[in-house]
Amino acid sequence: MRRQISSLVMRRLLIALITLLIVSIAVFSATALLPGDTATILLGQSATPEAVEGLRKAMHLNDPAIIRFLKWIAGIFQGDFGTSYANNVPIANLIHGRLANTMKLAGLTAAIAVPFALTLGITAAMWRGTLYDRIVTVATIGIISVPEFMIATLAVLLFAVYLKWLPALSFTNETKSFYDLMRTYAMPVMTLTFGVSAQMIRMTRAAVVETLNTPYVEMALLKGASRPRMVLRHALPNALGPIVNAVALSLSYLLGGVIIVETIFNYPGIAKLMVDAVSTRDLPLIQTCAMIFCLGYLALITAADIVAVLSNPRLR
Amino acid sequence: MTGNLVEIRNLRVEATTDSGRRLEIIKGVSLDIAEGEIVALIGESGSGKTTIALTLMGYTRQGCKITGGEVRVGGVDMVGLSETERAGIRGTTVAYVPQSAAAAFNPAITIMDQVVEVAQIHKLMPAAQARAKAISLFRALSLPEPEAIGDRYPHQVSGGQLQRLAAAMALIGQPKIVIFDEPTTALDVTTQVEVLRAFKTVTRQHNIAGIYVSHDLAVVAQIADRIVVLKDGEIRETGTTSEILEHARHPYTQELLAAFRPKAQERVPEIETTANLPLLMVDQLTVGYGSRLRNGEPLVSAVQSVSLRLDRGRNLGVIGESGCGKSTLARAIAGILPAHAGGITFNGRELGKAGRSRTRNELRQIQIVFQHADTALNPAKSVEDILGRPLTFYHGTRGKARDARISELLDLVRLPKSVRQRRPGELSGGQKQRVNFARALAAEPTLILCDEITSALDTVVAAAVIELLKELQRELGLSYIFISHDLSVVEAICDEIIVMYRGQKVEEITPVRSKVPEHPYTRLLFSSVPKLDPTWLDGLQQDPEQVRTYCHH
Numbered sequence: 001m002r003r004q005i006s007s008l009v010m011r012r013l014l015i016a017l018i019t020l021l022i023v024s025i026a027v028f029s030a031t032a033l034l035p036g037d038t039a040t041i042l043l044g045q046s047a048t049p050e051a052v053e054g055l056r057k058a059m060h061l062n063d064p065a066i067i068r069f070l071k072w073i074a075g076i077f078q079g080d081f082g083t084s085y086a087n088n089v090p091i092a093n094l095i096h097g098r099l100a101n102t103m104k105l106a107g108l109t110a111a112i113a114v115p116f117a118l119t120l121g122i123t124a125a126m127w128r129g130t131l132y133d134r135i136v137t138v139a140t141i142g143i144i145s146v147p148e149f150m151i152a153t154l155a156v157l158l159f160a161v162y163l164k165w166l167p168a169l170s171f172t173n174e175t176k177s178f179y180d181l182m183r184t185y186a187m188p189v190m191t192l193t194f195g196v197s198a199q200m201i202r203m204t205r206a207a208v209v210e211t212l213n214t215p216y217v218e219m220a221l222l223k224g225a226s227r228p229r230m231v232l233r234h235a236l237p238n239a240l241g242p243i244v245n246a247v248a249l250s251l252s253y254l255l256g257g258v259i260i261v262e263t264i265f266n267y268p269g270i271a272k273l274m275v276d277a278v279s280t281r282d283l284p285l286i287q288t289c290a291m292i293f294c295l296g297y298l299a300l301i302t303a304a305d306i307v308a309v310l311s312n313p314r315l316r
Numbered sequence: 317m318t319g320n321l322v323e324i325r326n327l328r329v330e331a332t333t334d335s336g337r338r339l340e341i342i343k344g345v346s347l348d349i350a351e352g353e354i355v356a357l358i359g360e361s362g363s364g365k366t367t368i369a370l371t372l373m374g375y376t377r378q379g380c381k382i383t384g385g386e387v388r389v390g391g392v393d394m395v396g397l398s399e400t401e402r403a404g405i406r407g408t409t410v411a412y413v414p415q416s417a418a419a420a421f422n423p424a425i426t427i428m429d430q431v432v433e434v435a436q437i438h439k440l441m442p443a444a445q446a447r448a449k450a451i452s453l454f455r456a457l458s459l460p461e462p463e464a465i466g467d468r469y470p471h472q473v474s475g476g477q478l479q480r481l482a483a484a485m486a487l488i489g490q491p492k493i494v495i496f497d498e499p500t501t502a503l504d505v506t507t508q509v510e511v512l513r514a515f516k517t518v519t520r521q522h523n524i525a526g527i528y529v530s531h532d533l534a535v536v537a538q539i540a541d542r543i544v545v546l547k548d549g550e551i552r553e554t555g556t557t558s559e560i561l562e563h564a565r566h567p568y569t570q571e572l573l574a575a576f577r578p579k580a581q582e583r584v585p586e587i588e589t590t591a592n593l594p595l596l597m598v599d600q601l602t603v604g605y606g607s608r609l610r611n612g613e614p615l616v617s618a619v620q621s622v623s624l625r626l627d628r629g630r631n632l633g634v635i636g637e638s639g640c641g642k643s644t645l646a647r648a649i650a651g652i653l654p655a656h657a658g659g660i661t662f663n664g665r666e667l668g669k670a671g672r673s674r675t676r677n678e679l680r681q682i683q684i685v686f687q688h689a690d691t692a693l694n695p696a697k698s699v700e701d702i703l704g705r706p707l708t709f710y711h712g713t714r715g716k717a718r719d720a721r722i723s724e725l726l727d728l729v730r731l732p733k734s735v736r737q738r739r740p741g742e743l744s745g746g747q748k749q750r751v752n753f754a755r756a757l758a759a760e761p762t763l764i765l766c767d768e769i770t771s772a773l774d775t776v777v778a779a780a781v782i783e784l785l786k787e788l789q790r791e792l793g794l795s796y797i798f799i800s801h802d803l804s805v806v807e808a809i810c811d812e813i814i815v816m817y818r819g820q821k822v823e824e825i826t827p828v829r830s831k832v833p834e835h836p837y838t839r840l841l842f843s844s845v846p847k848l849d850p851t852w853l854d855g856l857q858q859d860p861e862q863v864r865t866y867c868h869h
Contacts, residue, residue, distance in 0.1 A: 214419070215414060215416065215420045216419065216421055216422040218377075218420075219412070219414055219420040220422070220433075221375070221406070222370075222373055222375065222407070222411075222412040223406060223407040223411075223412075223433060223437060224404060224405070224407035224408065224437050224438060225403070225433070229437070234422050234425075237422075237424040237425070311424075313469050313471070314423065314469070
């Protein structure tokens with residue numbers, strides 16, 4: 001049994017690695033296919049053909065694609081992500097602070113959203129069909145349907161403009177005390193929590209309700225179990241797989257998809273960095289950001305799958 | 317409080333259908349159960365027997381509601397209690413043994429934790445004492461390794477053992493009455509004998525009353541003191557077991573009894589036709605599942621070197637317990653699951669192993685009818701579409717000719733024309749199985765493989781389906797291979813029977829010539845089929861050595 005589990009987990013990790021390789025090929029080819037010549041763009045319209053040719057050589061742009069790809073991959077493995085075209089700074093330096101910011105925001109949001117969503121989802125399933133369940137359902141569907149920029153803008157209007165409780169922008173370098181930190185993160189975290197939780201609440205409720213309809217939960221009822229016991233002891237362990245997957249999918253959004261929130265609150269995160277990179281055609285930076293998003297996504301999904309494998313009693 | 321443990325008075329239960337219509341499914345039932353008495357509720361599916369039994373716990377399944385009457389258990393009316401008060405009675409005064417223990421055990425929790433949960437919920441005794449009590453119950457129910465079996469997960473023990481473990485789970489709260497909801501229906505006959513014996517001993521020892529829900533009169537005859545016959549939510553007849561078995565008054569009870577009694581084979585053994593070519597020859601067929609191993613053998617072989625021969629116009633029965641490979645054999649003959657080795661000769665011609673390598677005409681001549689008409693018929697298509705497709709596919713029939721042929725087919729299986737436009741979901745179980753069968757007939761086959769086609773049906777309905785098969789055989793000159801775990805069904809229709817055990821053919825018998833089974837497994841299997849005689853179980857002598865060999869695999 002133990003060997004079976006470890007072989008399943010190993011296989012899952014191997015698949016993740018292969019996926020990562022395929023993704024890196026896709027990212028590299030996609031950026032290579034972008035129209036326009038990097039050297040020309042960097043030097044501007046008035047550059048002489050000789051200067052362009054010289055730069056191309058210096059940047060190894062004339063090498064075959066496969067060689068450039070291998071060099072790029074080898075660089076990543078050595079911690080060298082290349083140099084930004086736009087401002088000639090090593091990408092690692094550019095990313096460093098931004099990634100930490102994004103992780104901070106994502107971590108804070110996850111720490112609030114996951115317990116919040118699971119509690120609401122599970123309790124809604126527990127009291128299925130009651131007024132409480134309906135309120136939760138209506139509220140989550142309502143929030144799913146409202147676009148994030150609406151929530152963010154409304155939050156700014158309410159808390160920053162009318163009530164003047166919170167700063168409208170999040171300059172993270174000004175935070176000195178814990179109180180400042182709270183004030184800075186309050187609105188972005190709240191906006192993200194709304195968006196991310198709604199999905200998790202729906203999925204958790206659905207997964208738990210499905211297991212509640214099984215004969216073994218009916219059996220628990222006929223043994224005299226209370227509703228919380230039926231849900232927490234009998235239904236939840238069997239609904240873990242789908243729930244963990246829903247959580248992972250929602251959280252992966254926090255790593256790369258929060259561009260709207262970062263823009264509205266002027267939060268210096270990695271999603272904003274990537275969008276800036278696209279407008280300056282900074283290919284190495286785009287590639288690195290894309291790879292980071294994919295890595296985060298893969299890590300979360302793989303972790304969810306492994307939890308699902310471990311929670312299956314047939315494999316224990 | 318009067319003398320009886322359970323007093324149901326004028327009980328009414330209403331169900332709300334998917335379309336929102338309200339339907340009375342229990343129409344004023346009154347019933348008494350004395351202390352230590354076992355009462356059987358018998359009737360076909362939909363007669364309301366489980367619904368009535370569950371009201372003893374004040375519980376109705378989703379969409380149902382008790383609308384009238386009283387259900388007094390030990391003087392307390394379950395209908396009037398609050399949900400919390402009911403929960404206090406569930407598991408302690410009234411306990412429940414489910415139909416499928418395999419589904420009723422939580423796959424994520426060890427068996428012991430689930431068995432002692434009743435004691436834990438109701439705070440009946442300390443944990444250590446509960447465990448000790450569970451182990452003693454395991455022993456009383458003659459479970460193997462009583463000390464260790466509780467530490468396993470439900471998927472690690474067999475179906476028969478799980479069913480007894482479910483009984484232990486019910487008994488640990490020392491209930492006054494136990495609801496047995498078809499507890500042996502999902503089991504093989506040889507296992508059923510053991511489980512029934514265990515139930516009977518334990519209920520007698522502890523003087524526990526029981527309500528035994530079943531559709532099988534012979535099983536009920538072994539364990540019940542009284543039998544209540546239900547139909548359409550009303551009691552048709554009540555009496556002691558021997559009264560019901562010997563002097564049934566109500567026509568429905570008589571019908572139930574008649575359906576059960578094996579009919580004498582009317583068929584005269586035909587000898588002259590068999591001299592020439594056999595219709596089907598199966599030679600050393602080996603079939604398996606999973607990826608091929610290095611030596612070319614499949615990972616799990618379900619059928620090992622089985623040979624058989626079927627003559628035109630005759631029937632072959634294949635019996636054996638679940639997992640013996642009988643359905644796999646049928647799937648290999650039909651070409652759904654390509655055999656791994658061996659040969660299939662049909663009408664003198666060697667058939668390709670996979671359906672893909674057979675000609676359309678070869679495919680047409682062998683049709684298979686699956687066990688569950690519910691899943692075999694596309695729920696989104698009308699009966700007309702379901703029957704029309706094979707007509708167009710095999711014969712190119714279209715338009716008026718196809719319409720006419722569909723009507724003929726419905727006539728053949730004795731279905732009214734009005735079902736043409738209906739979808740499978742709007743038909744009863746027996747009707748669905750008839751449509752399922754008519755679909756096979758549409759191809760005009762010479763051989764029909766019937767895979768457990770009556771096991772999902774009620775006794776009376778199943779008997780009617782068997783009668784229909786016989787008639788069709790006379791009219792159309794068909795041959796059947798009849799796969800079943802139910803010996804009486806196979807005996808009613810087959811000229812020859814092969815017995816399978818663990819993928820191998822262990823014996824070939826010809827009931828018409830009343831050849832006595834010789835293989836010990838066959839003998840065990842045949843002796844395990846319950847008889848209507850109430851003393852059958854107590855008088856049954858089986859070699860414990862063989863029971864151990866063949867039942868605990």
